[in-house]
Amino acid sequence: MSSTSATPAVALEASGLGKRYGRRPAALDGCSFRLPTSRISALVGPNGAGKSTLLAIAAGLLRPTSGTLTVLGEAPGAARDRISYLAQNKPLYPQLTIAETLRMGAELNPARWDAACAARIVEQGDLDPKSRIRGLSGGQRTRVALALALGKRPELMLLDEPMADLDPLARHELMGTLMADAAEHGTTVLMSSHIVAELADACDHLLLLGGGRVRLGGGIDDLLAAHTLVTGRGTPADLAPHTVIESRTAGRGLTALIRRDGPVGEGWAAEEPSLEELLLAHLRAPEAPALLTPGTTATAEAVTA
Amino acid sequence: MWLTEVTADSAYAALDACPRGEACGLGAAYAYSTAMGWISTVMYYSFWAVAAWAGGALIGRELESGTARLAWSQGVSPARWLTAKLALPAVALVLGGAVFVPVHRWARSAHRDLMGDHLLFNDVFTDHGPLVVAYGLCALAVGTLTGLLLGRPLPALAISVAATTLLNRTPEHLRPDPLPRSDFWPAHLTETGLVLAITALATTAAFSLLHHRTA
Numbered sequence: 240m241s242s243t244s245a246t247p248a249v250a251l252e253a254s255g256l257g258k259r260y261g262r263r264p265a266a267l268d269g270c271s272f273r274l275p276t277s278r279i280s281a282l283v284g285p286n287g288a289g290k291s292t293l294l295a296i297a298a299g300l301l302r303p304t305s306g307t308l309t310v311l312g313e314a315p316g317a318a319r320d321r322i323s324y325l326a327q328n329k330p331l332y333p334q335l336t337i338a339e340t341l342r343m344g345a346e347l348n349p350a351r352w353d354a355a356c357a358a359r360i361v362e363q364g365d366l367d368p369k370s371r372i373r374g375l376s377g378g379q380r381t382r383v384a385l386a387l388a389l390g391k392r393p394e395l396m397l398l399d400e401p402m403a404d405l406d407p408l409a410r411h412e413l414m415g416t417l418m419a420d421a422a423e424h425g426t427t428v429l430m431s432s433h434i435v436a437e438l439a440d441a442c443d444h445l446l447l448l449g450g451g452r453v454r455l456g457g458g459i460d461d462l463l464a465a466h467t468l469v470t471g472r473g474t475p476a477d478l479a480p481h482t483v484i485e486s487r488t489a490g491r492g493l494t495a496l497i498r499r500d501g502p503v504g505e506g507w508a509a510e511e512p513s514l515e516e517l518l519l520a521h522l523r524a525p526e527a528p529a530l531l532t533p534g535t536t537a538t539a540e541a542v543t544a
Numbered sequence: 545m546w547l548t549e550v551t552a553d554s555a556y557a558a559l560d561a562c563p564r565g566e567a568c569g570l571g572a573a574y575a576y577s578t579a580m581g582w583i584s585t586v587m588y589y590s591f592w593a594v595a596a597w598a599g600g601a602l603i604g605r606e607l608e609s610g611t612a613r614l615a616w617s618q619g620v621s622p623a624r625w626l627t628a629k630l631a632l633p634a635v636a637l638v639l640g641g642a643v644f645v646p647v648h649r650w651a652r653s654a655h656r657d658l659m660g661d662h663l664l665f666n667d668v669f670t671d672h673g674p675l676v677v678a679y680g681l682c683a684l685a686v687g688t689l690t691g692l693l694l695g696r697p698l699p700a701l702a703i704s705v706a707a708t709t710l711l712n713r714t715p716e717h718l719r720p721d722p723l724p725r726s727d728f729w730p731a732h733l734t735e736t737g738l739v740l741a742i743t744a745l746a747t748t749a750a751f752s753l754l755h756h757r758t759a
Contacts, residue, residue: 299759300613316621316759324617330610347618391618 248276250395250427251297254537255306257451258292266292267303268451271537274429274444276394278458279421281438282431283518284448290431291327293448294397297429298324311394318395320348323388327399329380331372337361337383338368344387357390360416364409377404385413389420396421398430402437414441439514446535447518449525455517457532463511465530470494471507478507484527485520496520498530547583548651551576555658577660580651581667587644587676588667591683591712592705594637598687599704602629604697622758623751626688630747633684641677648672664723666716673732678739683708685746692753711742 251274258267266289274280282290295301296308299316310318331340341361345352361368364382372380381404388396401417402410418441421428429446432438438445445462447455455462469478471493475486478497486495496512503509512520521527558572606612615625648671652659661668670676687704694700715735723731 295613296759298613298617300616302757302759314759319617319621320619322617324613326610326613326617328610330614332611332614344618347615347620387618 249309250274250276250278250311251429252309252537253293253306254308256293256296256303256308257305258289258296258301259304265304265451267296270306270448270452272446272453272456272531272535273537274427274446275534276427277425278444279418279428279442280430280444280446281442281459282429282446282448283433283435283438284431285522288448289451290448291399294324294399294429294431295326297395298322298397300324320351321393322395322397323391323393324397325384325388325399325401327403329377329384331380331384331387333373334371336369336371337366337375340372340383340387341368341390344390348391351392353390353392356392356420357386360386360389360413363412363416378406378409381405382409382413385417389417392424393426396426396428396430398428400432401430402432402434410437417441435515435518444535445514447521449521452529453531453535454525454527454529455521455531456535457530458534459514461532462530463514463517465498465532466512466517467497467499467503467509468494468512468516469497469503469507469509473506477504482528485524498528545647545651547576547579548654551579552655552658555655573658574660576655576658580659581661584648584652584661584665584667584671587648588670588679591679591708594633594680595683595687595704595708596701598633598684599691599694600687600697600701602633603688603691604694604700607691607695608697616758622754626751626754630684630688634681637680637684638677641674641680645671645673645676663725663728664719664721666719669719669728669732672728673736675732675736675739678736678743679708679712682711682739682743682746685743685750686711689746689750689753692750711739715739 253273254271256267256270257265259265266287270289270293282293284290292301296303297310297315299310299319308315311321332343335343341354341357344357345354360382364379366375366379366382372383375383381401385401388398402414405413414437417428420426430442443459445455445457445459446453466484470489472491473493475483475493475495478495480500481503482498482500484496484498486493496516497503555572555576612625616622652661652668663669663672670679683704686707687700690704690707691700694703715738719735720727720731
């Protein structure tokens with residue numbers, strides 16, 4: 240890799256990444272971005288946007304059709320012991336007990352395993368270490384899978400819909416555990432989710448996938464600051480030179496989410512959008528131009544879509 | 545062994561009890577021969593079970609449930625995972641064959657006069673030497689390859705059994721019909737070599753398929 244002395248260390252760097260399954264439209268197509276270390280990044284996008292594919296490639300489970308992805312400065316397969324990956328369906332060996340599952344984690348990751356951390360997560364859920372995985376509920380399996388992922392003391396966690404089948408209480412508590420652990424150890428986290436509230440609380444970075452590439456990428460604060468929600472009288476054309484992401488008429492007025500180019504003109508009420516408003520506007524407008532903040536732009540090429 | 549040591553004795557006793565020239569006691573001899581034949585046949589076709597198990601349980605189910613990915617994300621590379629999956633069954637097949645083949649040959653030769661089989665019967669031909677192990681290993685490799693290709697246990701199971709059956713039937717038809725006894729070993733070993741070559745091909749294909757799919 241090129242020298243990173245001047246820039247923050249890089250957890251993931253994708254350059255022209257593509258993945259095609261047979262004759263179907265490409266899941267990833269010319270996807271380029273960079274994720275600095277120690278960020279908690281939300282990976283969002285509509286169903287089929289390539290989120291799971293990107294996470295699986297990063298985990299070294301799937302080979303891309305084109306382009307490259309560097310994980311912690313190495314090829315994905317070479318960084319296997321420094322990353323944790325949690326698949327969407329939380330696969331575990333059903334015939335093992337919880338204790339045996341954690342012992343497997345210890346045996347397969349002898350240099351890094353933190354038995355106390357893994358045991359603590361299981362205990363918090365009032366789970367009996369002697370019970371078999373087969374008999375656990377979906378939420379309980381998620382807890383064991385997370386214990387396995389965190390016990391490895393990874394430098395990078397790749398989580399595919401980690402909290403989907405947890406009740407709100409368990410979700411809040413496990414998310415707290417996950418975030419505290421990541422903050423304490425400086426772990427980089429990339430997690431896909433549909434639950435915007437969960438992301439707004441936990442994440443400080445965003446990657447929005449659409450059409451197989453990153454359409455919005457950067458620190459959440461920077462991205463929110465680059466956009467403005469304006470209300471006033473006029474047409475979308477009146478908002479030039481700003482980029483109108485999405486607009487709709489409300490009564491005789493117009494509400495629009497714009498990407499600012501200079502100050503907002505007079506006659507428009509301006510406010511900073513919430514994360515949810517920013518995401519929904521971009522999800523509703525797939526043709527909006529991509530925006531990646533400088534820290535999230537891949538070095539190999541300038542990303543303009 | 546029970547058949548050879550005990551049943552055979554009772555069959556002889558039944559034959560001895562008959563007055564000379566009469567065709568009684570043959571039932572006991574026939575029962576002995578049939579039981580021995582079944583052992584040969586079951587052993588011969590055990591490669592079906594190996595193929596079904598390798599394609600279905602060993603590989604297909606792990607890919608479908610995602611536990612293969614679980615292993616690959618626990619610091620075990622896919623190639624190491626596959627090596628570990630194949631090593632134990634392969635060793636078991638070789639050791640099993642090393643025990644079965646001599647015992648079977650000893651049992652078969654112990655009471656030739658009670659047996660109604662022939663060295664050219666498909667099962668006897670195969671069980672007589674290393675060919676039976678080669679078919680087992682071949683079934684393991686073909687089952688593994690189909691399991692990786694299809695990624696689902698039931699289709700993998702069906703296709704593995706079909707593919708190994710085809711691989712077994714083809715040389716069966718090519719085996720020479722009236723074979724002089726001295727030509728048995730060349731024929732047996734040639735087929736063993738052929739089957740092992742297919743095994744090597746299927747194993748290489750399985751590893752390179754896994755390598756191309758994963759990083």
